[in-house]
Amino acid sequence: MRTLSAEINKKEGEEVEMLGWVQARRDHGKLVFIDIRDRSGIAQVVFGPDVKNGAGLPAQAGDLRLEYLIKMNGLVKKRPAKMFNDKIPTGAYEVQAKTLEILSRAEAMPISVDGDGYDINEEVRMKYRYLDLRRERMRNNLVVRHRVVKYFRDFLSNRGFLEVETPLLTKSTPEGARDYIVPSRMEKGKFYALPQSPQQYKQLLMVAGIEKYFQVARAVRDEDTRGDRQPEHTQLDIEMSFTTPDEVMSVVEEMTVTMMKELFPQKKMKTPWPRVPYNEAMEKYGTDKPDLRKDGSTHSIDSGQAGSPQAKDPDEIAFAWIVDFPNFELDKQTKEIQPVHHMFVQPKEGSVELIDTEPLKMVSTQYDLVCNGYELASGSIRITDPKLQMKIFKLLGMNEEKAKKDFGHLLEAFSYGVPPHGGIAPGIDRLMMILQNEPNIREVIAFPKTGDGRDPMMDAPSEVDEKQLKELGIKVVKD
Ligand code: ASP
Numbered sequence: 001m002r003t004l005s006a007e008i009n010k011k012e013g014e015e016v017e018m019l020g021w022v023q024a025r026r027d028h029g030k031l032v033f034i035d036i037r038d039r040s041g042i043a044q045v046v047f048g049p050d051v052k053n054g055a056g057l058p059a060q061a062g063d064l065r066l067e068y069l070i071k072m073n074g075l076v077k078k079r080p081a082k083m084f085n086d087k088i089p090t091g092a093y094e095v096q097a098k099t100l101e102i103l104s105r106a107e108a109m110p111i112s113v114d115g116d117g118y119d120i121n122e123e124v125r126m127k128y129r130y131l132d133l134r135r136e137r138m139r140n141n142l143v144v145r146h147r148v149v150k151y152f153r154d155f156l157s158n159r160g161f162l163e164v165e166t167p168l169l170t171k172s173t174p175e176g177a178r179d180y181i182v183p184s185r186m187e188k189g190k191f192y193a194l195p196q197s198p199q200q201y202k203q204l205l206m207v208a209g210i211e212k213y214f215q216v217a218r219a220v221r222d223e224d225t226r227g228d229r230q231p232e233h234t235q236l237d238i239e240m241s242f243t244t245p246d247e248v249m250s251v252v253e254e255m256t257v258t259m260m261k262e263l264f265p266q267k268k269m270k271t272p273w274p275r276v277p278y279n280e281a282m283e284k285y286g287t288d289k290p291d292l293r294k295d296g297s298t299h300s301i302d303s304g305q306a307g308s309p310q311a312k313d314p315d316e317i318a319f320a321w322i323v324d325f326p327n328f329e330l331d332k333q334t335k336e337i338q339p340v341h342h343m344f345v346q347p348k349e350g351s352v353e354l355i356d357t358e359p360l361k362m363v364s365t366q367y368d369l370v371c372n373g374y375e376l377a378s379g380s381i382r383i384t385d386p387k388l389q390m391k392i393f394k395l396l397g398m399n400e401e402k403a404k405k406d407f408g409h410l411l412e413a414f415s416y417g418v419p420p421h422g423g424i425a426p427g428i429d430r431l432m433m434i435l436q437n438e439p440n441i442r443e444v445i446a447f448p449k450t451g452d453g454r455d456p457m458m459d460a461p462s463e464v465d466e467k468q469l470k471e472l473g474i475k476v477v478k479d
Contacts, residue, residue, distance in 0.1 A: 006040035008093045011076045016095065018043070019103070021134070022068045023114055025061075032061040036070065036095075039139070044085070044094040045074060060100050067106035067113070067134075073099040122442070127456040129447055141444045144263070145432045149216060151259045152236055159251070161212040161238070166201035168194060168218070172406075176342065177221035180231070188473035194220035197425060199342065200410055202239040203382055206421040207413045211241040216428070225451050227440035228374060228430055232449075238379075239423030245367050248379055248424050249275075249321055252369065256319070256426075264435060269317040277324040288325070291373030292318035314437040319371045327351065327362040328395070336397065341366045343392055345380040346422070352388065359395055369426060372434055379424025386411045 003016035020038035032047040047061035064070065074095040085091030110127075111120050113134040125132040132138055153163065172179045172193040179193040195201075197219045205213045217237040225231060240248060257271055274292070281288050293316045325340050327347050337359065339345060347355070351362040369377040383389045389411060393403035404411070432444035442448035449455055469476065 004040040005036060005038050005043035005090055008043050008076045008090050008095060012078055012093065013076065015073060015075050015098070017071070017073050018045075018095065019071050020069070021106075022064050022066055022070060025064055025066070027062070030058060032058045032064075034061065034064060036072070037134070041090065041136070042088055043090045044079075045072065045097050046094050047097045047100070057097055057100060061097070064102070065106060065108075067109055067131075068102055069104040069106070071101040071103055072097050118439075123450060123456055126442075126448070126450060129457050133446065138443070141432065141436050141438070142446060144436060145428070145444055147263055148259060148432065148435070149236075149428060151263065152255060153214075153216070155255045155258070156212075156214045156238070156251075159212070161214045162210055163215055164205055164210065164213055165215060166195070166198040166205075166217065170195050170201075172196075176338070177223045180220050180222050183472045183474055185472055196221050197235065198237050199344065200407075202237060202423060203344065203410065203421065204413055206239055206241045207416065207418050209419075211419070213237075213239045213423075217425075219425075225449065225453055228433065230429065230441060230445065230448055231453050233430075233441070234428040235425040236428055237423070237425045239421060241419035241421045243381070243420070243422050245323070245365055245381060245422065248422055249367055249369075252377065252424055252426060253319075260317070260435075267315050267317050267435070269319060273319040273321055275321040275323050278322055278326065279324070281322055288322050288368065289370040289373055289375045290320070292320050292370075293372060294318075317372060317434065319369065319376075322368040322370055323366075324348070325364050325366040325368070326360065327364040327366075328359050330360070337395060339392075339396070340364065341378050341380060343396060344382045344389070346383045355388075355391055355395065365422065367424070369424070371431070374430050374434065375427075376430055376434075377424050377426035379422065381420070381422035384414055384418045384420055386414045389414070 001017065003011060003018055005018070005020065008016065018036055018038070020036040023035040023037040023042055024033075026033040030049055034045050034047070035042045036045050047057045049058060072095075074097040076093055076095055079085075079092055079094050109131065111117070111124055111131055113131055115135070116137045117125060117132060117135050120132075133142070157163070169182060169192040172181075177196055179196065181191040181193050184190045184192060195217075198215060198217050202213050202215075215237045217235050218232050219235050220232045222231065223229065238248070238251070240251075253271075253273055257269075260267055260269065276290070278288055281290055284290070293313070327340060327345060328337050329340050330336065331338050341364070346365045348363045348365055351364070354362045365381040367379055368375055383392065389407070390400065390403060393407065394400070398406070429441040429444055432438075433441045436444055438444055447455065447457070454460065
């Protein structure tokens with residue numbers, strides 16, 4: 001039976017079989033030391049002539065190169081006290097090798113995988129992501145991410161939320177970004193859009209009577225990539241019927257605070273999370289995503305810069321809710337009116353009346369979650385009155401015909417008994433980036449894209465066969 005590296009601490013005096021990669025080799029003449037690495041970590045293995053039946057092993061071990069995959073048997077021993085290595089959890093033990101088999105050889109590595117990797121060119125790291133992910137830091141990021149997502153899934157499931165999958169091939173959801181579109185083969189000239197979020201689907205699930213929905217969902221947006229943005233990101237998408245902003249915020253706050261207590265007990269944060277009105281945030285901090293850490297500067301981190309949570313005390317986390325957002329604002333360039341969040345946000349009581357006269361003065365039910373200067377989530381109560389929704393479509397420059405063409409399904413759904421509802425969608429990548437003290441979200445995503453949206457490992461995007469294009473009725477025009 002296989003023993004994992006991390007398990008040798010409990011197996012002193014036992015003979016074990018181990019499978020793993022050679023992470024390091026140290027030659028001391030008669031003795032050869034290697035570090036064997038598997039998914040649990042690393043352990044030291046000694047090849048020496050003094051082991052019964054082990055004659056010749058050092059010579060064999062001499063053939064080992066970095067990242068060879070080996071299978072070996074050996075005896076677990078306690079190291080002499082002065083040889084303890086307190087840098088690794090198995091540092092008090094080692095395995096005296098008895099047999100060795102090379103399962104797979106490795107060419108010279110294009111990147112080293114034993115350090116933290118920050119100093120390696122990122123394009124090269126991405127091209128060899130399957131090697132980059134071998135490093136402990138990256139593996140740990142994936143492990144911790146899994147634990148956090150599992151915690152959220154369990155938390156919500158225990159409270160009666162149902163995880164429902166929604167389509168990837170859909171129709172454009174206007175969340176303010178450009179869509180990625182997919183051509184239809186059956187209906188030439190028509191396109192699906194990849195979802196910018198499951199916004200309309202989750203609202204339709206409320207009409208369907210699901211009442212409490214969540215989904216670990218991918219959201220796909222064709223916008224300029226930055227440190228905290230990727231063409232696709234993962235959201236913990238949540239929607240609830242018969243709810244209030246207070247309830248939505250409480251669910252997310254309790255879920256996150258209890259998760260942090262369990263998985264990140266060393267982190268310091270203030271609870272309950274402060275709630276800051278939008279106007280106050282703008283006046284006091286000049287931004288709607290203030291960094292409220294004690295020793296933090298009071299302004300938000302420019303996510304385009306290398307500015308990372310690492311720069312400050314890595315265990316200080318400051319969450320806050322920003323509330324009372326305006327419903328609408330003017331686009332800085334075009335000066336056209338646009339929603340601050342999206343067009344399904346219910347205005348706050350007393351604000352609806354302003355729509356005909358002073359729409360820019362309308363206050364909405366939107367609530368944002370910010371953390372250490374990053375926006376982690378946006379949410380709101382939704383419009384369920386088809387007349388008000390139509391008015392807002394018109395305010396945003398759509399005529400009735402266009403609104404019906406694009407959103408007729410939603411307006412019609414609201415005519416068959418729609419519960420009041422609201423929700424939120426915390427971004428998992430940004431949360432993990434902050435919790436793991438990483439400088440950007442690429443470090444917590446298994447297979448991210450480069451700044452200009454490429455995947456250097458798969459070589460995507462790439463050209464497709466002429467035949468595929470023909471089937472789709474597409475002609476490519478290159479400038
Ligand atoms: N769909 C929204 C977003 O992706 C979140 C929400 O309103 O629930 O930002």
